[in-house]
Amino acid sequence: MTERTKPEFDAPSTPAPADLVIRDIIEGDGAEAKPGDTVTVHYAGVEFDSGEEFDSSWSRGKTLQAPLLSLVQGWQDGIPGMKVGGRRELIIPPHLAYGPAGGGHFLSGKTLIFIIDLVAVG
Template identity: 65%
Template sequence: MTENAKTKPEIEFPDGPAPAALEIVDIEVGTGAEALAGSTVDVHYLGVEFDSGDEFDSSWSRGESINFPLRALIKGWQDGIPGMKVGGRRKLIVPPAQAYGTSGGHPLSGKTLIFVIDLLGVS
């Protein structure tokens, strides 16, 4: 079961310093099946850099959701999506250690990231 009725979210620029720990905020609580740690999830998402607000990735921009096992995604998603229900929209503010690392070879290493995720389906 999937829900594609929502539109691409807009992320308000945050005030204050980046959090040191993962922040999970339900924007809209879903009523469908619940994502578990071992689930495969079908999601639409938008990702922006905390400091600049620049969008670095969006499934909406590509016109299709993504379907992945949670264990294959960044730690912030592995910790931030379980408990979410289909139909919900959740914001995750992910510190570097739970995103792409504090330093290294990824362009987003060392950056705090903000994601808004719509959970479309779980299996």
């Protein structure tokens, strides 16, 4: 897979969705991620309302490798079916991310946008 650059985020033009939104930006042609797989990804995340970046593997200069089951529910639901080489946008409402406001995490109560490049599965 060609090494991609950190994605740019477009400002949302609609209200935050109540349900998970999955949009393929680039279709991959490699192995397909399945529920329970360990995935290697490059990703960036911003808050839906402010557009402020809160995390990015590109900024750290290294991918994240983790079992899907250890990640927020929006990733567990949104990455399966994605193929290696693909880039996918996930818009994740609070109940599938870090829970309602006041939940103890600095992102609790926030809708999040991630752009994820699937580098490997297995």
